[in-house]
Amino acid sequence: MEKILIAEDSSVIQNIAKKILEFQGFEIISAKNGKEVLQKINEDIKIILMDINMPQMDGIECAKQIRALENPILANMPIIAITGNAKNYDLEDYQKNGINAFVPKPLDFDVLIETIKKFV
16 A cells, blocks of 8 residues: 655545545545645655645755755655645746655546556
């Protein structure tokens, strides 16, 4: 079973995403902010779904710190941004900061699953 780390400060979005992704056969690990992501990231995780606007450490800063890790498995882990700020950034902006893809909010879970499957 593939593990996904969901970094999202909204418990509603996190719970819905968790239920849908578990139904798809994924195991879910949750984090409320970027600092928690950095504590929970490990080599068993296959992909990170990262909200951009989170307290304590936002998704952009967290992605930069992941890309700077010495462990190449962790540093190259796919990161998909899930964000309500899709209009403020384009894919190139995300990629410059180490994010592989993004899915805008409100989340279309079919698009989210399709995007995840491109990376796992």
